[in-house]
Amino acid sequence: MPEPTNPEPVGAEPTTPTPASRPSTPATTPVDEVTEINPDVDIAPEDIGVPVVAEGERLLEVDTVTLRFGGVVALNEVSFHINKGEILGLIGPNGAGKTTCFNVMTGVYQPTSGVVRYLGKPLGKRHKFQITKLGIARTFQNIRLFANMTALENVLVGVDAHHTTGVVTAMFRLPKHRREEEQGRARAMELLEFMGLDGKADELARNLPYGDQRRLEIARALATSPQLLCLDEPAAGFNPAEKVKLMELIRTIRDQGYTVLLIEHDMKLVMGVTDRIVVLEFGRKIAEGSPAEIRDNPAVIAAYLGVDEEDAS
Amino acid sequence: MTTTTNVTQKKKDRPNLNERIADLPLPIKVVLWILFALFLFALPLLNIPFITTPDSDFGGVLFTVSTYVLVALGLNIVVGYAGLLDLGYVGFYAVGAYTVGVLSSQHGSLPWLWCVPVAIAVAMVSGILLGAPTLRVRGDYLAIVTLGFGEIVRLTLVNSQWLGGAQGISNIPRPPGIELFEVPSIDWSTGVPVVDLGTTTTFLKFGISDFIPYYWLALVVIALVLVFDILVKNSRVGRAWEATREDEDAAELMGVPTFRFKLLAFALGAAIGGLSGALFAGKSGFINPQSFELLLSILFLAAVVVGGQGNRWGVILGAIVVSYFPERFREFADFRVLVFGLALMLLAIFRPQGLLPPRRTLRAKRADARQHVLEEGEAGA
Numbered sequence: 001m002p003e004p005t006n007p008e009p010v011g012a013e014p015t016t017p018t019p020a021s022r023p024s025t026p027a028t029t030p031v032d033e034v035t036e037i038n039p040d041v042d043i044a045p046e047d048i049g050v051p052v053v054a055e056g057e058r059l060l061e062v063d064t065v066t067l068r069f070g071g072v073v074a075l076n077e078v079s080f081h082i083n084k085g086e087i088l089g090l091i092g093p094n095g096a097g098k099t100t101c102f103n104v105m106t107g108v109y110q111p112t113s114g115v116v117r118y119l120g121k122p123l124g125k126r127h128k129f130q131i132t133k134l135g136i137a138r139t140f141q142n143i144r145l146f147a148n149m150t151a152l153e154n155v156l157v158g159v160d161a162h163h164t165t166g167v168v169t170a171m172f173r174l175p176k177h178r179r180e181e182e183q184g185r186a187r188a189m190e191l192l193e194f195m196g197l198d199g200k201a202d203e204l205a206r207n208l209p210y211g212d213q214r215r216l217e218i219a220r221a222l223a224t225s226p227q228l229l230c231l232d233e234p235a236a237g238f239n240p241a242e243k244v245k246l247m248e249l250i251r252t253i254r255d256q257g258y259t260v261l262l263i264e265h266d267m268k269l270v271m272g273v274t275d276r277i278v279v280l281e282f283g284r285k286i287a288e289g290s291p292a293e294i295r296d297n298p299a300v301i302a303a304y305l306g307v308d309e310e311d312a313s
Numbered sequence: 314m315t316t317t318t319n320v321t322q323k324k325k326d327r328p329n330l331n332e333r334i335a336d337l338p339l340p341i342k343v344v345l346w347i348l349f350a351l352f353l354f355a356l357p358l359l360n361i362p363f364i365t366t367p368d369s370d371f372g373g374v375l376f377t378v379s380t381y382v383l384v385a386l387g388l389n390i391v392v393g394y395a396g397l398l399d400l401g402y403v404g405f406y407a408v409g410a411y412t413v414g415v416l417s418s419q420h421g422s423l424p425w426l427w428c429v430p431v432a433i434a435v436a437m438v439s440g441i442l443l444g445a446p447t448l449r450v451r452g453d454y455l456a457i458v459t460l461g462f463g464e465i466v467r468l469t470l471v472n473s474q475w476l477g478g479a480q481g482i483s484n485i486p487r488p489p490g491i492e493l494f495e496v497p498s499i500d501w502s503t504g505v506p507v508v509d510l511g512t513t514t515t516f517l518k519f520g521i522s523d524f525i526p527y528y529w530l531a532l533v534v535i536a537l538v539l540v541f542d543i544l545v546k547n548s549r550v551g552r553a554w555e556a557t558r559e560d561e562d563a564a565e566l567m568g569v570p571t572f573r574f575k576l577l578a579f580a581l582g583a584a585i586g587g588l589s590g591a592l593f594a595g596k597s598g599f600i601n602p603q604s605f606e607l608l609l610s611i612l613f614l615a616a617v618v619v620g621g622q623g624n625r626w627g628v629i630l631g632a633i634v635v636s637y638f639p640e641r642f643r644e645f646a647d648f649r650v651l652v653f654g655l656a657l658m659l660l661a662i663f664r665p666q667g668l669l670p671p672r673r674t675l676r677a678k679r680a681d682a683r684q685h686v687l688e689e690g691e692a693g694a
Contacts, residue, residue, distance in 0.1 A: 106566060132568035146559035148671070149552070157556045160549045161568025167577065170548035171541060177548060184549075224568050 037215075037245070039252040041194040045225040046187070048162050050135045051119055052227070055085045058120070059259050060136070060228055065104055065114035067097075067283075074100045076283040077114065082228065087250060087260045089274035089291075091267075093303060096280040098263045099141055102230055105261075106138050107131040119227075132161055137226035139217040141233045141263075147206035151197055151216050154205050155188040158223025191219040195249075211242055215249075222253070229253065230261045235269055247273045271295065279303065353532055357525045358498040358514065359506075368643040372514075372525035376596055378636045379531035380589045385616040385632035386538050386625060387585025392614065393622035393671070394551065395578035396558030397448070398456040401463025402613050404443075405583040407470065407605035408436045409590025414482035414600050420475075425486045429591045436587020437580045444579035448572060451561070463610050470602040481601025487519040488530060488595050519595075527596040534592065538585055542625055545581075554578055558623075612636075619660060621667025630668050 053059055060082045067075040075097050082088045090098050103109045105116055107128045116123045118134060126134075137158075146154050163180045170177050192198045195215045200208060205216060214234055221229055231250070235243050243266060250273050254260050264270045270277060271291045279287040279294060281303040287294055294300055334342070356364075357372045365371045384406060391399045412432035416423045423431075447458040471479050493516050500509035514525045545551060553574045556564035565571045594600050612635055620631020639649050660668070 108562075108566070127570065128562075128565040129568045129570045132566060138566060140563065144560050144563040146556045146563070148559060149555055153552055153555070157552050157564065157569060158567050160552060163549050165549040167545055167550055167581070170545050170550050173544065180549065220567060 037196045037249050037252065038194055039248075041190055042256070043191055043194045043222060043253075044257045045135075045222075045227065046162075048133070048135065048225050050227055053084045053119060057084050058082070059084045059118070060105065060261075061117040062101070062105065063115050063117060065101075065111040065116060067100060067104060067109055068112045074283050075104065075111070078280065078283070078285050079114075080278045080285060080288055082259060082261055084227075084259055085254065085257075086275040087254050087262060087273055089270040089277040090261060090263045090280065091265070091270055091277060091294075092280035095282075097283040098280055099232060100283075101280065102138060102232055102261075102263065105230065106136055129161070132224050132226075135225070135227035136230065137221035137224045137228070138230040139214075139221050139232055139234060141236065143213050143217055145205040145213055145216060145220070148204060150202050150204055151192060151208065151212075152185075152188055152201040154216055154220050155191055155223045156184055158220040159184040159187050161224040188223060191222055195219045210237060214238070218249075218253075222258070226258065228259045228261060230263075232263045233265060234262070235264060235266055243269050350532075350536075354529060357528055358496060360499050360501055362501050364641075366640050366643070369640055370524060372523060372528055374637065374640045375528040376524050376531055377640070378633055379528055379535060380593055381613070381616055381632040381636035382629050383531065383535055383538060383589040383592070384586060384613050385620065385628040386535070386542060387582045387589070388613050388617050389622060389625060389628040390542070390554075390578050390585070391582035392617050393624070393628065394546065394554040394558065395575055396554075397575060397578065398452065399459045399579075399582070400456050400610055400614065401459035401461065401466075402582070402586055403605050403607070403610040404459075404463040404466035405436045405440060405586030406590040406593070406609070406613075407466050407602075408439050408583075409433070409587030410594040410600050410604070411470065411476060411482070411590075412436070412587070413591045413594040414485050415476065417486050418484045419477055419482045425488050425591075425595045429588065429595075432587050432591040433584045436590070437584040439587075440580045440583025441576060443583075444576045448575045448579060460607075460610075463605075463607060467602050467605050467607070470605070477601070479602060481599060481604075483599040485594050485598045485600065487521075487598060488527075490515075490518045490526065492516075492518045521598070524596065527592070531592055534588065538588075539625065546625075550574065550577070555623075615657065619657070619667060621669040621671060623671035624667070624669050627667050627669030627671070634668070 058081050062078055062080050064077045064079050065075055066073065066077055078097070078101060080088075090101060092098050100109065104111050105123075107123065107126055107130075110125060118131075118136065123131060123134075146157065149157070160180075163184065165177045165180050168174075189198060189201065192201050195218065197208075197212060197216060197219065200212065205213065208216060214236075218229075218231065218234065221231075234250075235246050238246060247269055250260055250262065262270065262274060271294075274291060277287075277289065277291055277294045278285060279297070279300050286299045286303060287297045289297070334345075337345070357375050360371070366374045384402070387405075388399065388402050391397050391402070409432040412435045413425065413428040415421065416428045416431060417425055443459070443462050447455060450458065470476050470481075476482070495513040496516055497508050497510050498512045498514065500507045500512070514523055517526050517529070519526050519530075546554075553564070553569045553571075556567065556569055557571045557574055561571050593604070597604075616632040616635040617628045618631070619634055620629065621627030639653070642649070642652075645652070664670075
């Protein structure tokens, strides 16, 4: 079933949160094993020299971006923006171009036409790691941790994004190495503690339970001190109790000074946590607005119910 | 109650040597290391039965083994840490050896010691030159390109008269020595170890018949490379390599300039390969293209894979296995390749990760044990 025909009305609690096309994920952990986060730990982004915009100003702007793969138009003149300090939801049926949109924003793909502006300046043709250094971090729809590294090392790789220790510095254990290593470890441990993973710092990422792996991915992304945190379906494979915890987590992350872009299928989660929502369908933006507006938007309902769309049936 | 018995039982089940060594106090660990190092230095003089090779000079065998160890350590940075399949590593080995040959004998008369840093630098530059265009391709393609590199180097050596052609380069000077004192060896011919004052090795004379001083030199170099390896691995650089190996795209999106770090791994690996080539040239005094066949690349890679790529102690073990056993069992020379192939197959079946798979796991295992105790405790309560 490649095309989505989600039978539930928009906004209603879905009985099956996992669409058929999603890769199979391990069974979710029982409710009582949900790791508690520690919202009091200060994980605010570190000053990395990125000019900071005021609350409510435009952080990132996607301006009439079109992306073609040969004859396939993955994104068709999509425009939207993300304000500093908000949680923006990016939703749409399967294959609508949500993840593609993410990939354009994080430099994985170059738009065929149109431009992505970050802090007012076009991202242009930059390396992916440079975009991360500018302050855009992401997680992956399918967990892509460094499986054979420990949880702590995973987060340290993220912290290292702004470090400059090279072979010579490391070989002679120069002061810079020690300073960066100490700061990095402290920050990484803070993040793990925030996620409730500090007891598992030395476990290999692949040995962690599924939910912890998802959380570790978020911790690793936060470690790069992003201005904008992009979460690609962070609730995939979660049970309802875990989803509630995740909503809480996302809000806490926002309150600590991050801007969050959220791709999600679960309407309840999206409606509950986001400030604004952008809806994509077949690579086009079909709606944008507050959760309440989106809920009542006929185009969105049509997209999700498959009404008025001959090729969706 | 149940918790404690469970834990003690578990301890009894697997008395982990590694863990027990790690738990020893530091001074004892230092003493153990020194004793181990002394043992390694004395190994060729001890003439221990069964270990000593009956059919070839043990000092020479040990030197060969130590060049393999050095090469394996270098290749481990490329293959084990950064996850780049390099099938032409012998090329860098050859570049190192020939740099020494050219500078000290063929077209110059520099002393050996001066040539070594040049050999390292030239090998490193050749690594960067090879890596800069090719590290943009991944996996299989990289393997093919590096395979080609190894062959190109060898064919260039064969066909270039400037580099001595098929005859190679002879009269390469030996490392400088200081003759200080004689070290006696142990004689076991009567069944009991007896100090044999008749067979001695001069410390430190790099001659043409006694290869033990070369082995000592190689040991020192290995120790230096090991320290370098440990320091660099336990830093941002090592983490970046591992992240690149685990998931290149994810690493790049977490701010790791993957290309730069892959090139760095390639350059460092090449430098160590060049260094061992320089050692080899200094010991044999004569090099020709036949010393740098493709098979050698395969054996180097086998050392890394057999030992456990990514674990420096593992690849050392792998290098010893790959280079020592064929020398020890020379009487079965005709079956050597057969046995080697069989052993590789068995290894692939029973220990696909290598003899000593990478295990930062000492810490990970402890975390596991803690978790285990916690869970048991909760269940008990």
